[in-house]
Amino acid sequence: MRFFVIDDNEDVAKLLTPILQRAGHTVSSSQSPIQALKEVPAMRPDCILLDLMMPEMDGFELCKRFREMPDLAGTKIIILSAKSYDFDKRRAKQLGADGFIVKPVDVKTFIGEVEKMFTKKLTLSYWGTRGTLPVAGQSSLKYGGNTSCVSLQVDDEPLIVFDAGTGIKKLSDNLFASGVKRLTAKIFISHPHWDHINAFPFFGALFMVGNEIEVLGPAHSGTSMRAIMSSQMDDIYFPVTIREFGARVFFHDLHEENLAVGKIQVDTLLLNHPGNCLGYRATYNGKRICYITDNEIFPPGTHNHDIDFEKRLVNFIHGTDILIADSTYLDEEYPKKTGWGHSCISEVVRIAHTAQVKSLHLFHHDPDQDDAMIDRKLEQAKQKLEQLGSPVECVCPAEGNQFVL
Ligand SMILES: [Zn+2]
Ligand SMILES: [Zn+2]
Numbered sequence: 286m287r288f289f290v291i292d293d294n295e296d297v298a299k300l301l302t303p304i305l306q307r308a309g310h311t312v313s314s315s316q317s318p319i320q321a322l323k324e325v326p327a328m329r330p331d332c333i334l335l336d337l338m339m340p341e342m343d344g345f346e347l348c349k350r351f352r353e354m355p356d357l358a359g360t361k362i363i364i365l366s367a368k369s370y371d372f373d374k375r376r377a378k379q380l381g382a383d384g385f386i387v388k389p390v391d392v393k394t395f396i397g398e399v400e401k402m403f404t405k406k407l408t409l410s411y412w413g414t415r416g417t418l419p420v421a422g423q424s425s426l427k428y429g430g431n432t433s434c435v436s437l438q439v440d441d442e443p444l445i446v447f448d449a450g451t452g453i454k455k456l457s458d459n460l461f462a463s464g465v466k467r468l469t470a471k472i473f474i475s476h477p478h479w480d481h482i483n484a485f486p487f488f489g490a491l492f493m494v495g496n497e498i499e500v501l502g503p504a505h506s507g508t509s510m511r512a513i514m515s516s517q518m519d520d521i522y523f524p525v526t527i528r529e530f531g532a533r534v535f536f537h538d539l540h541e542e543n544l545a546v547g548k549i550q551v552d553t554l555l556l557n558h559p560g561n562c563l564g565y566r567a568t569y570n571g572k573r574i575c576y577i578t579d580n581e582i583f584p585p586g587t588h589n590h591d592i593d594f595e596k597r598l599v600n601f602i603h604g605t606d607i608l609i610a611d612s613t614y615l616d617e618e619y620p621k622k623t624g625w626g627h628s629c630i631s632e633v634v635r636i637a638h639t640a641q642v643k644s645l646h647l648f649h650h651d652p653d654q655d656d657a658m659i660d661r662k663l664e665q666a667k668q669k670l671e672q673l674g675s676p677v678e679c680v681c682p683a684e685g686n687q688f689v690l
Contacts, residue, residue, distance in 0.1 A: 286331035286403075290314035291321045291347065292365065293339040300390065301334065308396045318342040326356055332399065335382075337366040337373065345380055352381035361402050365390065378441070383548075407549075407569045407690040408438045409607065411682045412459075413452020416579065416613055416627070416649035417480050424655035429684025431455065432480035433649060435576060435609065439569055442547035444470040447565060447576045447609075449485040452684065457489040467495045468532075471546050473539075474502030475578060476562035477513045486518050486525055496532035503561035504538035511536035539563060554601045556580040557594055558626040566601060572690040575602045575642075578611040578649045581625070582632035589624070599640045606690055608637055612647040615654075615662055627651075630665045638675040647681040 288305050290298045290312060298314035305312045313328060315321040318341045325333060333351065337344035344364060351357050363384040364377045374385045384402040386395070413419075413431030420430040432450030446456065449472060460468065468490045475481050490496045502510050514536065515527045527534065541563075544551045550568040555561065557580050564577040577598075583590040602608050613627035627649065637645040647666060650659050663681040670677055682688070 286310050287328065288312045288332050288334060289321070289325055289328060289330040290334045291318060291325075291339075291344075292316065292334075292336035293318075293341075294336070297336065297365070297388075297390075300392070301395070304392055304395055305399075308400075318344075318347050322347070322350060325351065326354055329356060330360055332361045332363060332402070334363050334365050334399075337364060337368055337377075345376060348377065348380045348382050363399060363402060378547075405440045405570065407567075407572050407574070409574055409688045409690070410436045410438070410456070411452070411684055411686045412436065412456040413448075413450045414648055414650060414682060414684055415450075415480070416611070416651060418652040419451045419480075420652050427656035427683060428650065428659050428681065431684055432484075433475075433578060434484075437549070437567055437574065439547075439549060442549055442569075444468060445546060445549065445551070445567060446470060446472045446488075448473070448475055448481040448578075449483070449488065450480045451484045451487075453484045454487040455684070457487060461489060465490075468493075468498070470496070470498045471551075472498065472500045473551070473563075473565050473576075474500065474510070474514075475556075475564070475576070476503060476558060476560055477505065478560075478579070481579075482514060482517060485514055486523055490532060491534060492529065492531045494531040497535075498532050499535040499537055501537040501539050501544075503540070503555075503563050505561055509536065510538050552601070554597065556598075557582070557591070562626075564598075564601065566605070573605040574607045574609070574690070575605045576609045577602065578609065579613075579626055580611045580628060582628045582636055583623075584632055587623075595636070599636060602636070602640045602642055604640070605642045607644045607646055607688065608640070608642040609646045609648045610637065611649045612662060612666070613649050613651050615658065615665060618651070630662055631669055634666050634669040634673070634675075634677075634679070637677050637679075638670065638673050642677055644678040644680065647679065 293316050302312045318339050335344045361383040364382050365386050367388040369387045412434040415432050419432050431452035433448040434450050434452030435447045437445040518526050541553050552566045554564045556564045566575045610633045611628050612633045614629040616629050616631050619629035666679045
């Protein structure tokens with residue numbers, strides 16, 4: 286890779302250049318931020334190592350200027366500074382830095398720390414995989430009994446959560462156990478049916494000062510996301526209201542749109558379900574995960590089959606690494622449940638194959654299904670994929686499962 290070191294102290298470049306070169310990288314450097322502003326865009330390095338305290342222009346300002354240059358969109362910026370305050374680390378991140386290494390540089394660990402910035406992984410975790418109602422007891426031990434909640438985590442990017450079904454309590458417990466402080470989270474709600482919102486008040490991070498949490502989802506003809514989420518905590522429904530939150534909590538009404546969550550791109554698509562329901566697509570470092578529940582894919586040739594919607598859906602999920610899809614019914618169950626807003630295995634498989642997704646994750650299981658029936662759904666999906674001669678991989682994630690991309 287090509288590195289560019291910017292530090293007014295020439296000893297820094299003298300120290301780092303041989304370390305980086307020994308690891309097979311090429312290195313340029315400048316002691317002048319003003320000069321670097323001219324040289325760096327022309328060179329388009331893979332990584333800029335940037336000091337903070339420099340007399341001509343400080344590293345924050347320089348980082349901000351680089352981040353405004355589209356040509357440097359693929360360039361990582363790592364701050365190298367003797368300042369180790371949390372404030373400076375947060376400020377660097379807000380301005381678009383990818384990493385922060387505190388000086389003096391440890392020559393033994395430096396290369397490992399730098400190269401780690403290029404291999405950050407996306408971790409997908411399942412906290413609740415069921416639809417409609419939580420299920421307790423022996424029949425749901427394998428896949429778990431909690432309703433919809435999934436999280437995406439990349440290193441120190443904001444935590445992304447899809448839906449606040451009863452699984453969010455497990456996510457909350459996990460965050461407490463890992464001692465996370467000053468959490469920044471974005472909770473994307475697919476739609477306000479009970480199984481997607483009713484455990485929202487059990488996300489403990491909401492009650493902790495210092496956390497910042499944004500709740501985003503589709504408004505319903507004049508009823509905002511704030512009203513939707515707070516009314517279920519009002520008065521006779523729940524004894525703790527949103528006024529009791531200790532965290533800074535924001536609400537955001539979503540339509541079909543494109544958002545940036547730190548360095549993760551999130552896009553939305555309206556789905557086929559009663560009321561407004563949004564599907565989400567998260568992209569990070571070229572990896573893609575789609576969260577598509579609750580959604581009814583009508584079989585071709587049937588009265589309700591909507592070709593336009595299907596085209597938009599296929600386009601949205603095309604080539605995704607993981608498609609988390611509403612797979613509520615076995616094929617034989619579907620005729621009695623047509624028009625309920627959920628899909629059966631054959632249709633989900635057909636769409637996944639058409640859209641050339643890499644891995645299909647069966648999700649949102651009906652409360653009347655036990656583990657054996659969910660096993661059968663997985664079997665049915667694999668058979669259908671085989672019949673199609675499809676390369677799509679199919680898995681049925683259980684509560685607690687993690688997938689790293
Ligand atoms: Zn649901
Ligand atoms: Zn629903």
